Amino acid sequence: MGCxxxxxxxQGHKCxxxxxxxxxxxxxxxxxxxxxxxxxxxxKGAKQMIFYFQKDGNNVxxxxxxxxxxQVMGFFEGAQNDIFEDSDLASNIG
Numbered sequence: 001m002g003c004x005x006x007x008x009x010x011q012g013h014k015c016x017x018x019x020x021x022x023x024x025x026x027x028x029x030x031x032x033x034x035x036x037x038x039x040x041x042x043x044k045g046a047k048q049m050i051f052y053f054q055k056d057g058n059n060v061x062x063x064x065x066x067x068x069x070x071q072v073m074g075f076f077e078g079a080q081n082d083i084f085e086d087s088d089l090a091s092n093i094g
Contacts, residue, residue: 024084031059032073042074046083 027046035042050067052060060067069075081087 024086026083027085027087029083032067032075034060034063034067034072035074036072039071042071044074044082045087046080047074 029046029048030043032047032050033041033043048059050060050069050073051058052063052067060073067073071077
C-alpha cells in the first residue's frame with residue numbers, strides 16, 4: 001500500500017453569526033480517537049480533522065478499520081455544542 005489516500009477532504013466554512021451576545025471562544029481541537037463499543041474513549045470537545053494513511057502528519061493510529069466522520073470516531077450527529085472552551089463535555093457523549 002502506498003502512502004496517502006484520495007479521500008482527504010474537509011470543507012472549511014466561514015460563518016457570520018448575527019444577533020449573538022455570547023463571548024464563548026472555540027476550544028483547541030484534539031485528535032479524534034477510535035471508540036467503537038466504548039463511547040467513554042471518544043475524544044470529547046473540539047476534534048481535529050482525521051489524518052490517516054499519510055506519509056507524515058497522521059493523528060489517528062492503529063485502528064481496526066478505515067476511520068470516517070461518524071460516532072465510531074467520536075463525531076456524533078447534531079449540533080457540535082461541545083466545541084467551546086467552557087463546554088460541559090460530560091453531557092456530550094453520544
